[in-house]
Amino acid sequence: MTFRTDYSDEALEDIETFASEDGRVLVAAEPDDAFDEPGGAGLDSALGVTARPGYVYNLEENDLNYQRIYAEPSGGAGVTQGVERAVFPTASPVEAAGTADGTLAPTEGAELSTTRAATDAPVLVQRDNVVMVGDTDFLVPENTQRADTDVLVGNLADFLVTNDRNPSEQAPNPPEEDEEDDRPERPPRPGGPENGDRPPEPGPEGTPTPTPVE
Template identity: 25%
Template structure:
């Protein structure tokens, strides 16, 4: 019995000392135990985007005639093919679309032959001749343009060219000015400012209501006229704002801002001068596939084509 107690007590001593060592070490390194808080693991099923708001559209138009000159003489930053949603309605309306190359005579294309040239029967030498869309008859080929379309020029218009364009407008010609903030280097303001329009160096954005991206803004506020007729809602894709005295015809809403100016204001990416001669549009993308099919974009393009097709009254004196 004494032996048993002796052995038991020794074992107890060993265990107690060992336990003390273990406990001492634990207390030396630990103040307590860590209880991890619950970690929210992400679920990926709730991520979704709305479907594309495409709209069925039928282009109803009246066929007419006229000549549209499209500027390709100033390193214009666009491809003809990408703007087929714009050019096709023009051609459908019976318009002849000509392209101005750098070697062409702008004055002749916009204002026609001088009396002397007509009398002499001379045809001023041209450079390489651009092939026109809907190649009209001989008379149309020689006739000056009714509408001049300038899209994202990367070169400034010279002073002489500016004078020619001004004269063209004074005589009843119409201008369609198109730019896009993503086509950087565009030199359109020297021309536009002569008609009271400024294409600002900004883009419009809306963080709350947009067409899948903050740079794709909706426009629902329109001043009623031919260009905005039948429009309820359009989507513009990285559009810019055009400043003018009062030429704006489409306006941004409360949550759409300009990248240039942080304060809230009513901005206009589409403008039409009061004499109905200059139409300015500050987005190209909405006129390209597939963006033209979104909301009322095709209707806007058709309205622009109708505006182009409506010829202004031309005065004949030079």
């Protein structure tokens, strides 16, 4: 799991490689994320998902207050199986490049804070082995007990640990046998034995007995 934040070029390359080798990625965003961070935009580009500015609210139907919206599934994504509706306390809209495998979209009456217009933009999308959700607070224990949010969290956990990767084939390549070892030679321990000599053993009265020399 990763959060939408600033990443170095090397980190973005590692994440993209991991995802391309069937690694599972869950990206969580918040409405107050810095959307102008180059690393955040780079992460979106690498994974084919993105978050949009603003937050979704619903004055007509909500859980306790207008920002705690209900979202319902569409499509056949595995992460939404068994979920009739989930609660997101502070969600921003998200989208996938191309066609998403499945989504969770807000119920009727939802609006977007930046436009005050009605919206049905999803707050969770799954695209292949990448899931993006426009909230992090839904993972807090007291929020997982609302509606079917606990089922969603369980599905996400299963999603992250289930894949077709073969670690024995995709592990980093071991060094070649003829590759020189550039590590410095380990110095002898101070006062320790050298050249294979055994340390002297204590005599009957506790004094060391010298090792005989042939």
